[in-house]
Amino acid sequence: MVETIAERRNMSKRLIYFLMTFMIIAPGVGEAGFLNRFGLSLNPGTVLALRGNYSDSKKLKDMVIPGAGLGLILRYKINENFFIDAGYSYNWLFIKQDERPSAYEADKPAFVLPMYTLNGTFFFVSGHSLEPYVTLGGGLYPWRFSSEAIRGEVWSAPENTEKEFSKSSLGLNGGVGIELKIWSKLAVFAEATYLYLFAKDEEKFGAGDFGNQGLLGIRLGMTVYFGRKESLSVDEGQKQ
Numbered sequence: 741m742v743e744t745i746a747e748r749r750n751m752s753k754r755l756i757y758f759l760m761t762f763m764i765i766a767p768g769v770g771e772a773g774f775l776n777r778f779g780l781s782l783n784p785g786t787v788l789a790l791r792g793n794y795s796d797s798k799k800l801k802d803m804v805i806p807g808a809g810l811g812l813i814l815r816y817k818i819n820e821n822f823f824i825d826a827g828y829s830y831n832w833l834f835i836k837q838d839e840r841p842s843a844y845e846a847d848k849p850a851f852v853l854p855m856y857t858l859n860g861t862f863f864f865v866s867g868h869s870l871e872p873y874v875t876l877g878g879g880l881y882p883w884r885f886s887s888e889a890i891r892g893e894v895w896s897a898p899e900n901t902e903k904e905f906s907k908s909s910l911g912l913n914g915g916v917g918i919e920l921k922i923w924s925k926l927a928v929f930a931e932a933t934y935l936y937l938f939a940k941d942e943e944k945f946g947a948g949d950f951g952n953q954g955l956l957g958i959r960l961g962m963t964v965y966f967g968r969k970e971s972l973s974v975d976e977g978q979k980q
Contacts, residue, residue, distance in 0.1 A: 776967025779815035779823075783931075783961025784808070787831045787853065792939070792953035795898045796946075798839075800953055804851055807833030811855070815963065820866040825859045825875065831957070832889040841895055843887075850889040853955075855935075856880045857913065866969075871919045881937055882908040899946045907944065911937040915957075925965045933957045 787809055789801040811829025818824060832850040840849050859877030884906035886892040897905045915933030922928060937953040 773967065777817040778967075779817070779963050779965040779969070781811075781813035781815060781825075781827075781929075781961050781963040783811045783813065783829070783929075783959040785811070785829075785831075785957055785959035785961075787833055788956045788958075789833060789851075790934075790954045790956055792937075793949065793951040795949050800851070802836075803839045804833035804835055807831060807850070807853075809853075809957070811959065811961075813961075813963075815861075815965075817967075817969075821863045823861045823863075825857070825861050825877070827855070827857045827859070827879075829855045829857075831855065834889070835885075844895065847887045847892070848889065849885065849887050849892070849895070851883065852886050852889060853881060853883045855911075859913070863919070869921050871921070873917050873919065874915070875917065875931070875933065876914045878910065878912045880908060881911045881935075882906070883937070883939065897945050897950065899949045900944065903944050905945075905950075907939060907941055909937055909939045911935055913957075917959075919963070921969070924968045927963045927965070927969065929959075929961055929963060931957075931959045931961070933959070 785808070787807045789799075789804050792800050794800045794803045809829050809831030811827055811831075813825050813827040816824045816826075831853045833853070835844075835849045835851065837845075840847075857877055857879035859875045861873055861875040863871045863873040865871050884894050884904070886894050894904045894906050897903045913933050913935045915931055917929055917931030919927045919929040933956070935953075935955045935957060937955065939953050940951045
């Protein structure tokens with residue numbers, strides 16, 4: 741089924757609701773200097789399949805090649821070391837040429853993996869040029885197997901042709917990274933994150949077929965902080 745305008749609108753609404761939820765749970769709304777607690781990250785990267793069945797005879801990692809993606813993260817500062825990150829990214833892994841369904845041999849079919857995530861990120865140190873951190877969280881992942889990476893037709897499940905090979909699954913993720921401060925409001929970072937995707941659906945895909953998936957994401961990105969990252973100013977602290 742080709743992606744429709746209505747489906748794209750629904751995806752946009754999901755992102756808006758996701759960011760609204762983030763704003764509601766973030767403490768300190770209405771406080772002086774509230775906007776100075778935010779940062780915005782842009783992060784291209786790659787995604788690799790590590791574990792999980794594609795069918796009862798194949799692993800997903802044997803079906804795809806390492807993919808690409810682009811993400812955006814809205815970051816909220818709780819204190820000097822702890823941040824809440826609300827993110828969206830669009831990722832895909834192309835299907836190997838000899839594994840493509842016959843109907844899509846002339847196309848570039850892909851395992852498409854959008855991610856809506858909410859993470860807690862903890863920096864071990866603050867006020868340094870180089871700051872290592874860990875991140876942990878979860879989210880919603882409306883994945884699909886499609887005839888194209890950006891748009892296209894969703895194909896049928898390998899063992900159940902009556903069902904589309906797509907699902908909105910929950911997932912957990914955790915990772916490590918390091919941030920390099922360029923100046924007080926700008927930093928670059930590198931991060932590796934493991935995602936465990938709860939994709940198994942026996943009713944839809946069969947008991948021994950497509951299962952839960954383990955994927956590795958590697959990102960290089962840049963974060964712009966609206967205020968100084970390492971500490972609030974004395975005047976701002978007195979106001980709060």
